[in-house]
Amino acid sequence: MATNGKKIKPQVQKKLQSVEDLGPGKTAAEKKMITAHQEKDSSAIIRSQEESACFQEVDPDSGSLPTAEGARRKMNPLFETTQAVLQSEELDLIRQEADVRQLSLHCFAFDEADDRGWLPLHEAAVQLNQAVLAATLQASQPRAREWKTLKGADVLSQASDGVSVLFEAATVENTESLALLLEYGADANVPKYSGHLPIHRATYKGYCQLVKQLIPVTDYSAIKESGISPVHSAAAAGQQECLKLLLQSKFDVNFMLSHRLRRSYNDNRKSALYFAVSNNDVCSARLLLEAGALPNQDPINCLQLALRLANYELISLLLRHGANVNYYCRVNTTHFPSALQYALNDEVILRMLFSYGYDINRCFDCPHENKIHPLFSSEGWTSTVIKDNMFCEVITLNWLKHLTGKVVRVMMDYVAHVHFCSKLKSVLEQQNEWLEITYIMQNPRSLKHLCRLMIRQCMGRMRLRCPVFMTFLSLPRQLKEYILFKEYDLYDGPKN
Structure with missing residues (x-):
């Protein structure tokens, strides 16, 4: 096997070949993603081999390493170790994806939940490896009640506390994984038992890119039914960038907490401005007031x-x-x-x-x-x-x-x-x-x-x-x- 006309080691070729031979039935998007992943890994491995070869070249006249490379190795004695660790991590990602696809032969295992009510899909959603999520999505089998999901993944499944897969994906800043879940039909309007939506979680964490993805797929009716606006989440966490984004997207700056949620606070607070002021957050308070927040609405x-x-x-x-x-x-x-x-x-x-x-x-x-x-x-x-x-x-x-x-x-x-x-x-x-x-x-x-x-x-x-x-x-x-x-x-x- 050759990449860009350059040979790579047999053991690396074997690892890449194992990915190519993974089970059939991939979608066009998944094949494109895996191909890009392979090319990225191959290029990284080739670069690592070239750098290693440079370290081993000997000057024919002096019988020593080249001056520049010698100085580089002397200044950074952990250079070779770092390169080896990076190469090992890349191979681990390939091996992890291959393991998931091998387990996909036992498709019923992907419908078994743990003590928290989590399916393997929940766990894959909070990982930073998009390839693992893609493999888990393909391996997960649809249940009878998931007939709306066209691509076979149980993206609407919820844990014992009502947390959806998309909600868990909003806890980590991985735009590719979130986009993949939305492509598979994940619903951004499915709340957890407390009423919070994925956009609330992403806003509270300060993940602006995820918030941008979730704004167009989140219905105002779902936010109203939840009893809390993402503006509250941004103000409570002091996430000014997310707050700016929400205000630019015309979210209601005077949306008030529902009576159910107000009772959970001793002061019965209800406005997003109150959260900002109670946090002593002048920047967030200024953004809210300049957007038209009313300062006299709370008890x-x-x-x-x-x-x-x-x-x-x-x-x-x-x-x-x-x-x-x-x-x-x-x-x-x-x-x-x-x-x-x-x-x-x-x-x-x-x-x-x-x-x-x-x-x-x-x-x-x-x-x-x-x-x-x-x-x-x-x-x-x-x-x-x-x-x-x-x-x-x-x-x-x-x-x-x-x-x-x-x-x-x-x-x-x-x-x-x-x-x-x-x-x-x-x-x-x-x-x-x-x-x-x-x-x-x-x-x-x-x-x-x-x-x-x-x-x-x-x-x-x-x-x-x-x-x-x-x-x-x-x-x-x-x-x-x-x-x-x-x-x-x-x-x-x-x-x-």
Whole structure:
């Protein structure tokens, strides 16, 4: 046997001949694949023989190896060993394929499952050897219920946990094997018992090429029935490239988890954006928000997660895309919006919240005013038992009252005139900021500042939550920045 006019060793010829003599009945695609595989192996073996011959040539004058090859061997003493290992691996692949085809004579063995419910076809699907998968596909016999499969392979078979062969193939990045299964009629819309489809697995693993193959063969109805979008899978795993691909393919960025799947999470999350924010993944969150993701759809607000993480960039990103700064947590139902609780000790976040329309007036809305406040017992108080407590009751707690002066002083930059109740005033008088606060309160505010507050009131909180609205106003840039309190903005990170 010769390849490209060059002879190869008898033992290699025997190995290749054993592949050529494999059982009849191959499809045209399989013959083409095997021929290409043989030519690749033959070329590799010939190259290996030529390199080995070069190592053995002796210079007739000096009786030593050529200078270049000698230096090469000296610099890399494992060169010959590496070449031998590569040649051995190629022969192993040929031998493995030959073994599978020899076992194909016992076709009923390919219908026997192991303890997991896996057939040999499941095992072949997760291998990186496409030739083994092709041989297993040809050897597998169709069952009565697989009459749709035209080429004889049981590609629709499922393991005991409902995992299909195509689903297992999506766990390894092998585009050729996936394409071969699809050619044999594998259905990309067969879910496992949890409802996940092969596209969910490939997306979670970050295999973009597999996702490209699965997108056109996956039905939206199957995704809807599964209760979870591949966008969720990409956001949960932080796979930005797959996320870009899905968004470019017009997958719904606001697809919500089904009620069945929401119950599996303690926070009842439902949006893909929530997964990205909970992972502190700014890149994925930006992709989702720029594609139109709504930031206020989950039971626990996405902004609340970002505030817990104290991630300035993520907080700014959510606020610029309309996150509700005046949300109320379902657990901590305070009289004032809940976001303030996570920013009391951080002036950067405080000013972010106030610039985007936080309702500061609610903090000074106390029904007791100058009257004596009822005793507020903090014994046993935790963050989960607040019901409708006023700002003055919370900020004057023993472990928070040292922050009272700083917080109230920052608030003064965003309001016109407010009234302090007796309880809040008694604590403020003990703070270093009290003299400055008193000066601000006793003097009239500037007309410019009052006009800014009136303009913001006319705009409304909904428009303030979406700063892009300012681009439609025919106002000078400096005036727009003044309306948005840009002079008080302490955040100097990315804003695009």
